[in-house]
Amino acid sequence: MTEQKARDVLLAKNILQQRFGDKLLTGESVREQHGHTTTYIPNQPPDAVVFAQSAEDVKWVVEVCAEHRCPVIAFGAGSSLEGQLNAPEGGICIDLSALNQIISVDEDDLTVTVQPGVTRVALNEHLRDTGLFFPIDPGADASIGGMASTRASGTNAVRYGTMKDNVLSLKAVMADGREITTASRARKTSAGYDLTRLMVGAEGTLGVITELTLKLHGLPExxxxxxxxxxxxxxxxxxxxxxxxxxxxxxxxxxxxxxxxxxxxxxxxxxxxxxxxxxxxxxxxxxxxxxxxxxxxxxxxxxxxxxxxxxxxxxxxxxxxxxxxxxxxASKALRPGTDAIVTDACVPISRLADCVEETVADIKRHNLLAPIVGHVGDGNFHTAVIVDMDSPEDIETAKKFAERLSQRAIEMGGTCTGEHGIGQGKKSYLRQELGDAVDFMQMIKQSLDPQNIMNPEKIF
Amino acid sequence: MTEQKARDVLLAKNILQQRFGDKLLTGESVREQHGHTTTYIPNQPPDAVVFAQSAEDVKWVVEVCAEHRCPVIAFGAGSSLEGQLNAPEGGICIDLSALNQIISVDEDDLTVTVQPGVTRVALNEHLRDTGLFFPIDPGADASIGGMASTRASGTNAVRYGTMKDNVLSLKAVMADGREITTASRARKTSAGYDLTRLMVGAEGTLGVITELTLKLHGLPExxxxxxxxxxxxxxxxxxxxxxxxxxxxxxxxxxxxxxxxxxxxxxxxxxxxxxxxxxxxxxxxxxxxxxxxxxxxxxxxxxxxxxxxxxxxxxxxxxxxxxxxxxxxASKALRPGTDAIVTDACVPISRLADCVEETVADIKRHNLLAPIVGHVGDGNFHTAVIVDMDSPEDIETAKKFAERLSQRAIEMGGTCTGEHGIGQGKKSYLRQELGDAVDFMQMIKQSLDPQNIMNPEKIF
Known part of the structure; x- marks a missing residue:
């Protein structure tokens, strides 16, 4: 971080401290916990964590940060896997876990409107008596806002789709502090660019999601x-x-x-x-x-x-x-005291057998312990490489393996990530996968967030 | 059109004429036919029509037009309903109907890769012996590229989704002449911004689609x-x-x-x-x-x-x-010699009865002849107001009716267009529906097409 950047961040933090008082924390452990990611990527804590109580709070934080060119990182449940929550340039983390209201369940429309901090388990508990459910289930009890931001899916995607298919509309505070609504609540629309789908999977780099209207499904008989x-x-x-x-x-x-x-x-x-x-x-x-x-x-x-x-x-x-x-x-428990570095690849289903078999051979060749699970109906699978996090050699071996797996998936017409996102961990594969298309993503980023304050250093 | 603009367009046209010879036409009837839209909107023909034979041709046209700030309008089958094909600033229309190759059917992956000029009927005829089909069916035999561009749907959308849900990946020539691929062929991805969904529904204002990979579905037993x-x-x-x-x-x-x-x-x-x-x-x-x-x-x-x-x-x-x-x-035949002005509204399904009933009352109150059909499972319906196109009064009455219908849908939490798009016809409702979000759409347009050459004066 440059000295100028450090001064900008400090200024923003001081202004926010005046407004938020004890809802803004700067202790080391809380900052580290908010930079925490379930990966090998080193922790890069933000300078402060604001516990937002409303969309108004989010707006306020972004406005102050925009004025002082201070990074803003949105935090839901902290279960992302590719370093999405780290703060490489410092800045303010907005913890959205208190925005956990289920605003309305619209049974006739099969929709629900929620704040971003609602978790998938809490949502389905709330829906229990309605005969409806929300199908997207990443392993962790992630927040709905976070799930939208990483374009999450899980075991039900083969039938019910991913977050891309199940977010009808959302509100977001954009980099200039304005809150927008991306779409009406109609089940389909041809009105202008699909900002909903642009925000879903943007990993917080274009704005902070403050409300979501989701599609629900009838619980099967x-x-x-x-x-x-x-x-x-x-x-x-x-x-x-x-x-x-x-x-x-x-x-x-x-x-x-x-x-x-x-x-x-x-x-x-x-x-x-x-x-x-x-x-x-x-x-x-x-x-x-x-x-x-x-x-x-x-x-x-x-x-x-x-x-x-x-x-x-x-x-x-x-x-x-x-x-x-x-x-x-279960994978981690295979060797107590170790950790797992999880990879995520997705290929056209016709190449799934090839991709998994080559990966198994790779695991054997390098003598790794790396169980494989897969949402195979989508051509998506994960390996969890068991490593000793205190061993730089172990981590390096796992990283090289993950790199080979990403390349293998891309060469087979697939993607380096089916559901975890790019974050910090997969930036280097994105261009390999999509070439010049990445330039156009960056133009969008530049135009919507010209100061690069929204979750900087992620995706690109 | 300013004089400068006219000179730019003329220059581009002359350069293209040298390359394309008899594949570039400038006759009045062909130009009018390419500006033609099934609406009340007056015809605004382009200056020339290039019959592209390859993606390379498209790239070439866009490059020349980019150099000379000349508008580019992509044309598929000409069945759009909101003036998407008009050329209010003149320019070059690229007729893509000769790009009608089905590049590959990948049965194991349930996908097909096509050129944009393939029509939905031709596609399903080609698929007949595979046991697979492509479900999206707007009334007309539209081109797949056009259907993607207007985010079309039809009668099957309640089960199979719209174009948004059935385009897996696409190639497009962007405003600077570069051709990009928006996504891998994997069934799901979290790799970067969802450029596929951004191009689907962009009505040709961000680039010209040159290839699409679509999801197919098994023909039901x-x-x-x-x-x-x-x-x-x-x-x-x-x-x-x-x-x-x-x-x-x-x-x-x-x-x-x-x-x-x-x-x-x-x-x-x-x-x-x-x-x-x-x-x-x-x-x-x-x-x-x-x-x-x-x-x-x-x-x-x-x-x-x-x-x-x-x-x-x-x-x-x-x-x-x-x-x-x-x-x-059938609607047009109710009064021979008349025409129909078709509207398109979509509301949350809980409001469908209200919206349709108020619309019926409106039709009665104004003594219109306006049959109603609806994809009611999606909350989407159309009225076809029967008018005498030679009567400015008839057209004005129909326009006012369409305006009230759009406003009614928006007030009920719906959209002014479920599947026809904004084009020229619904520009004035877009901001009413989505407010400041439109500013962010325009920022994207400005960043990806800074000279505003891709289908200008549409959507915004």
Whole structure:
């Protein structure tokens, strides 16, 4: 940080301190916690954390920061994975967790309007009695604002889409302090540029999201969950392609490799065969989930799928999916005291088998411990490389592996990130993936945030 | 047009003429046909039409036009409704209809890559033997590039989404002549700003689309079509809400008011009761479409729906949907020698009954002939005001009606356009609908097209 920058930031901080009093904290631990990211990327704490209580507070912070060219970093639940929350140039972190009001549930419209600090679990708890639910489920209990900002998805995306598909409209405080509404509440629109989709996935680099209207979905009358295993990874991938191509409206189709299954067995007390495994879920009427399960059972036979067990029992089903969501913790528990560096690649589904197989070979070749899980219906998968965070060598090896994986995905017509975002961690791959298109992204950034105060040094 | 502008355009035209020879036309009729729009908006022809044969040609035209600050208007099939193709500042129209190659069908990925001049009918004919289809169906046989540019949808959007949801990636020649690729071919991505969604709906104001990769869907094993009628419009709307809320995965749910039904009876030789009517369609397995039809039959009873007939017979079903797609022509045929001015509004579905009822009252109050059809599952509906195009009074009355309808939709939390776009016709409502957000759209326009050569005077 230059001296001028440091003076600017200090000035902004002092002005904000006068307004926010004890809602502005500067202690080391709170600042570090707000720069914290679940990655190998070193912590770069902001200079102060403002605990916003309203959109008005957000506006105020951005206005002061704009006047003094001070960086602004929005913070939801702190569960991003690619360094999205770090403050490499210092600045003010706006903690939005107190903006956790569910403003309105509009059952006739199948929409809900929320503040950005609402988490996905809190939202679905609130919706419990309405017969509606919000399907996007990244592993962590992320905030809705953060999920929108990283264009998050999760296990349900194969049926319900990602945040891109489920944010109808949003409000955001832009870099000049003005709050805009990106779209009406109509379910579709052709009115001007799609600012909603521009803000979704912008990782806080264009503005701070202060309100979101989301699409909801009817809770299915019947949910059937199942598990089965396969002789090898290639068979899992081919069975997935066949299922999707058949047009089966599958709600979840997840792959776990043998290493991940053994980790889940140990951590979540399951008794699964330690082979490449698929977790699936079907949503519909009772007749239709039964029909889907039967069709699926036929499809997987062709690919050597076996031991297919399915159940409509909620408790058994939940245990399975809790284990899937705990895969990250299960991986870490494989070697106590270690940590996991998580990667995220997504390829056209026709290349999924190739990409996963080459990745498995890479893992073996470099003697890594790196369980694989995948939202295979979307061609998206993760590896969690187990590392000793005190070992620079371990971290370097994991970084090199992640780099090779990103390049492999890009070469196969895919992307270096299906759902975690670019943040700081994947900046170097973005141009490799999209070439000159990145110039046009940067022109947009430059035009909407000419002082580069909104979450600087991210994405680009 | 200023004299300077006229000189710029002339210069660009002369340079292009040297390269394109007889692929550049300047005759009055071809120019008028390319400015032609199916609206009341007066024709503003371009100075010349270049019939591009390749993306390279497009790049060449844009480069020359950029050098000479000459407007560039992309033309697909000429079926847009809000003056998107007019050339108010003159300039070069690029006719993309010869860019009609289907580059690749990737069955495993459920995607197809096409040139922008491919039409939706040609695409689905090409796909016929694959078991896949592309669902977006505006009434006209529009080009895929044009459909992307106006963020088109149609009758299937309630189940399959709009162009926003079905374009995976695209190539575009931007205002500086560079061709970019907006995204990888992976089914989801969090890599940087969503340039795909920015170009979809930009109406050619940011660049010329030269290639698109689209999502395809499996042709359902069973398709069941049905028709039923209701005592009044309100009941149609309430039955729609109930159907959607129930979670019935309905593929099409269309409303026709009594006037439209009588127009369709006459034009398409049907024998429907001349009452508010619903056309529906269910996609799935045989068991599931049967179950859906039965559930639907139960739902509509509550709202006085009667005479529900459904059929899996393709011929009968196609006749019905052909009539729906011909609604525009049927409306015009109500009074031979007249024309129809079509409006397009979309509201949150909870307000649909109110909006349609107030619109019906408005039609009565002003003694208009204006049949109503609606993609009611999305809250989207159209009226076709029948006018004598030689009567300025008729046109003025229709314009005032369209204005009131747009305002009504906006006041109800909706949009002045669900699928036709802003073009020239709805510029004045955009700011009313989205306020300061329009400033940020204009900043983007200014940064990506600083000379304002890409389809100028549209949207803003």
């Amino acid at each position: 019947s949910i059937v969950g199942g598990v089965c295993n396969f002789p090898d990874i290639n068979s899992v991938c081919r069975a997935t392609i066949q299922t999707i191509q058949y047009g089966l409206p599958i709600a979840r189709i997840e792959m776990l490799d043998a290493v991940q299954v053994s980790a889940c067995n140990a951590y979540s007390k399951l008794n699964l065969a330690e082979k490449p495994t698929m977790f699936v879920e079907f949503h519909g009427t009772e007749a239709s989930t039964k029909e889907q399960s039967e069709t699926f059972a036929e499809i997987i036979q062709e690919f050597g799928g076996s031991d297919f067990q399915w159940t409509a029992n909620n408790e058994e089903r939940s245990k399975l999916w809790q284990a899937r969501h705990d895969a990250y913790w | 069973s398709i069941v079509g049905g028709v039923c009628n209701f005592p009044d419009i309100n009941s149609v709307c309430r039955a729609t809400i109930q159907t959607i809320q129930y979670g019935l995965p309905i593929a099409r749910i269309e409303m026709l008011d009594a006037v439209q039904v009588s127009a369709c009876n006459a034009y398409s030789k049907l024998n429907l009761a001349e009452k508010p009517t619903m056309f529906v369609e269910f996609h799935g397995t045989e068991a599931s479409t049967k179950e859906q039809s039965e559930t639907f039959a139960e739902i509509i009873q509550e709202f006085g729906g009667s005479d529900f007939q459904w059929t899996a017979n393709n011929e009968e079903r196609s006749k019905l949907w052909q009539a729906r797609h011909d609604a525009y022509w």
